[in-house]
Amino acid sequence: MAGFDKVVTSYTEAMAGLEDNMTIVAGGFGLCGIPENLIKEIKRKGTRGLTIASNNAGVDGKGLGLLLEDKQIRKMIASYVGENALFEAQMMSGELEVELTPQGTLAEKMRAGGAGIPAFYTATGYGTPVGEGKEVREFNGRHYILEEAIQGDFSIGKAWKADRHGNLMFRKTARNFNPMAITAGKISVVEVEEIVEVGELDPDEIHLPGIYVNRLIKGTFEKAIEQRTVRNA
């Protein structure tokens, strides 16, 4: 690796330094835009006691669901965890701690984590179980709760295209949580479908600048679909 070249060539190298009990911030919505090969590498490594912040927890046998099989996740911070029988079983038995977080609050916690903002006020969750124990403040006659930023030891994300400096472009709704999740890790690792030479991407069309990316790897993706819905011609 030289200069701003972020490219690594093996998944072992991509996730090097990940240790037990670390926190990971992950991009993706459902199975869309998830860093599927980085998750497989975490499974292969067998890292345990992980805290993972991600909108969802994958499904049985796919995405973060893979890490539940060997009980690698200690705590999950997510907005929606349906569609995963193993998750439910581990949550009910108390093996897996879950912090349900509203989707917009979760996105903003990640954004804040990457942007040097320790906490922010939001009306979301006021007067609900989410607001319990949190500081409340009134602005212009409305109540808001204080929500703290999320930062990870690692962040893992998936983009469509990158140049070697780690400047990223996402594709369609596979963008979702990725831009914020990637910024929120001390070491951010991104896998992409294509890596081009520096200068080949139009600077005006870069969705996330390479300054937020530490390691970049090209992968091949299964891109599983959770709910395949079609209309007839």
Added chain:
Amino acid sequence: MALTREQLAQRVSQEFKDGYYVNLGIGIPTLAANYIPDDMEVLLQSENGLLGMGPFPLEEEVDADLINAGKQTVTMKTGASIFSSAESFAMIRGGHVDLTVLGAFEVDCQGNIASYMIPGKLIKGMGGAMDLVAGADNIIVTMTHASKSGQSKLLKECTLPLTGKGCIKRVLTDLALMDIEDGKFILRERAPGVSVEEILSLTEGELVVPDHVPEMQV
């Protein structure tokens, strides 16, 4: 007769206005997209990062990178835009979405809504619902008026964990359209063939019945 799912969706669609940005929740709200009048432009917001959601794709158009908030494959309308989850909820929290339609387990006459958790039974999470009810001004909740065993879901006080506090002003059920004002439900419309007495008997919270309660046009 209680409204069918399709009739509920049809009645929801009567709240659409030309030029509205609308977020439709999973289930009946999503069906309302099928009833957008031809002479009206409405753009659908999907909170996973899409404004201008189109219909389900043809078989050959299916794209794993293009889904809605229910994780279903969708398409984009001409003029659509894509953005991150943070941007998406900035739109929602910032009050830029004109109309939000979502489902619920319970609503009470204080405008509280419970829709995301049944302790000990169903713990899937709130997804974007808490942000939507906190951020939107114009919200319609669609739900069944009572459980299958006849227990009212329009309560004096919600019994389940809340999704939002004091944020609901309009509820559409299979029996009635109601507004919530000053701690009371106000009956605005009845489902065709449903009597005021039936609605009263299935509404636990205080229900104000104006002199004239028209039938819904569905």
